[in-house]
Amino acid sequence: AQQPDPAITELPDWSRYNGEGVDARPYGSPSEFESHVVRRNVEWLTADTVSSVNFTPLHELDGIITPNGLCFERHHSGIAEIDPGQHRLMINGLVETPLVFTMEDLMRFPRENRVYFLECAANSGMEWRGAQLNGCQYTHGMIHNVQYTGVPLRYILQEAGLKSSAAWILPEGADAAAMTRSIPLEKALDDCMVAFKMNGEALRPEQGYPVRLVVPGWEGNMWVKWLRRIEVGDKPWHHREETSKYTDLFPSGKARRFTWEMDAKSVITNPSPQAPIAHGPGRTIITGIAWSGRGTIPRVDVTLDGGKNWHQARMSGPSFNKSMHRFYYEFDWDGSPLLLQSRAHDSTGYVQPTKEALREIRGENSIYHNNGIQTWYVNEKGVVENVEVS
Ligand code: MTE
Ligand code: CO
Known part of the structure; x- marks a missing residue:
């Protein structure tokens, strides 16, 4: 090069002076030069930000793991800020012994580590009628992929003892939406987890701290956050989130009843x-x-x-x-x-x-x-x- 490159020939401050010491950032955050890497919402999509969604900046990420602070958020009643000492998980309904667990109780079950994606069923939903949003953050960003640490749900259900008529579960959130979904028992006993860690650290409040349900491969709406109760029943409940929402209306006017699995x-x-x-x-x-x-x-x-x-x-x-x-x-x-x-x-x-x-x-x-x-x-x-x- 003919012209000297000032990035090489001029000494920047960071090469001249000592930087901050080890305890300046006790729980670290990204470089200030990465400040554009954030979750974003689309204002016109929802009436307010409390019952709303924002999107993972997929175009800024690489590899397969979503950093916790960038996992998209979908809340029906905002973020519940829960004191784990005050949190309980109740198992009731068609069980031999209804049980209530504290967080400490849950930690005493054998736990497992699994990496799963969570995709909202509405991801790319704005694109059905044609190309609409300019960015993969908006067209595809209702997804995240993290490593969960948690207890297989079957251990918890087995502890309560399932009655022979048990066929469905109804997980319920402790947020003001008290969100519920019916899940067939077969899935609950197969690979569902009650998770309290994501990527090694505690769940973020946005993602359901202190405990959320993990329903691998199935639509994100079923992954109940701030999980406070699981009722066991013999048939699906047909609550709001599985009737007026999260059902697929066909041209005939009929709606598909349940669409749980997320296609490739x-x-x-x-x-x-x-x-x-x-x-x-x-x-x-x-x-x-x-x-x-x-x-x-x-x-x-x-x-x-x-x-x-x-x-x-x-x-x-x-x-x-x-x-x-x-x-x-x-x-x-x-x-x-x-x-x-x-x-x-x-x-x-x-x-x-x-x-x-x-x-x-x-x-x-x-x-x-x-x-x-x-x-x-x-x-x-x-x-x-x-x-x-x-
Ligand atoms: N659980 C509760 N309690 N309240 C909610 O609003 N939203 C659901 C699900 N679980 C929700 C919930 C929906 S629609 C989705 S897509 C996922 O949580 C979003 O999970 P995330 O916020 O970790 O991305
Ligand atoms: Co959703």
Whole structure:
């Protein structure tokens, strides 16, 4: 280089003076230069921020783990700030012995560590009728993926003793919404957990501190936060969140009764509208995430031309059941416009459908369970826009 680079030739303060000492940040937070990396909401989506949602900044993350402070939040009555010493978990209904547990009681069951994604059924819901929101944070950011530490729910139910007629459970939250969902006992005894840690630290208040239900692979609404009671019954309760909400209205006017499992889905996180290609033509990296409520993601395909030619992406990182997966596709960009898409294949052989294919069956009344292929248009300047191709 002819011109001296001041980033090399001039000494910045951080190289001249000592920095803060070890105890300046007893519970650390990110660099001030990362202050743009935040959850964001879409103001017009909801009437207020108390019964609302914000979105994980997927375009700023890599790997498969979502940092706790960036996990999207969905509250029906705001964040319950619970004193764990005052918190109780009650098991009642069709059990031999109704029981009440303190947090200390829960900690004395054998615990397990599992990485799972949580996706709200409404994720991508705004995109059913066409491309709408400009950013994968908004189109796909109602998802997070963390390692939970908790107690398998079956240990707790077995302690209370299930009556022979027991067939369903109704978990209930301690927030003002007292949110409830009916869950079949088979699932409860299979892989549900009562979790109190995420990524090694206590659950954040936003995520249900001190204890939440984990319902692997199933829609986020069932993962009751601030869990205070589990009633055991012999049939589903058909409460609000499983009738007027979280049901899929078909073109015929009939609604699908329960849609629990989250189908395989993927999205390219970079480039994307909030993360344009700034470097011009040449070596370019495409990356994104994929997940399935039915297993793992052995394969993701990427297209640069709206689906005419597909290329197999490179998977990197741990491949856990019902967890997020990371893919990369490296290529030499010639600077011509691109129509980027990704397509997930899950371990059952299911392939992520196009939005068109979904609409043929589901119509356009739907809000929930949109797992269609996302398209990003990249122009010759590297600017990215949310579009649809047909
Ligand atoms: N549990 C309670 N008690 N109250 C709530 O409002 N929201 C549900 C679910 N559990 C909710 C709840 C919904 S719709 C979703 S998508 C997830 O929590 C969101 O979990 P998160 O806030 O950890 O992202
Ligand atoms: Co939800």
